[in-house]
Amino acid sequence: MKNREKYKNELVKVCKSGELMKFFNNYVVPTYDCGNYEVINAEKVALLTALWLDEEYQKPEVDWSKVENDDLILVRDGDDEEWNRAHFAYYKNGKVYAWSGGKTSWTASSYMHWEYAKLAEPQE
Known part of the structure; x- marks a missing residue:
């Protein structure tokens, strides 16, 4: 299962509410250890998000x-x-x-x- 499948409902909600920044910071940033939404440009946000969506979902380790x-x-x-x-x-x-x-x-x-x-x- 890809991330896009696992998070489909949450992604739709985020797109409707305009809270992409929060989603990106919570899911994409930890995966790629990149700068958060506020410090990188829109092109990088779009590219990293697209890459993340096509990756296989991995259940996060327990803290x-x-x-x-x-x-x-x-x-x-x-x-x-x-x-x-x-x-x-x-x-x-x-x-x-x-x-x-x-x-x-x-x-x-x-x-x-x-x-x-x-x-x-x-x-x-």
Whole structure:
């Protein structure tokens, strides 16, 4: 799936509202590590946006420092293991820690780290 397909509805809304600057700064600038909308010329904005739209969509990495305590996550220790439901405890030294036994901070007294973790989608 291309970025243009993933963000189609948002792009239409942005075009109608005239908030292309915000969209460009939030999505295109981080991808290309370029100057923001305010400092580069319109031709570069158009070219970079066109390139970005034709790239394959990649789910962004999780910024674990912004995940809230007790948020629902999925965890496992190996590539061939099933994902387990857990509640986020904290992130330290590249490791995601979750409350033990699928419990939350309200009921758990311990936590453990996992090799693999991802945010859980509502249907998961």
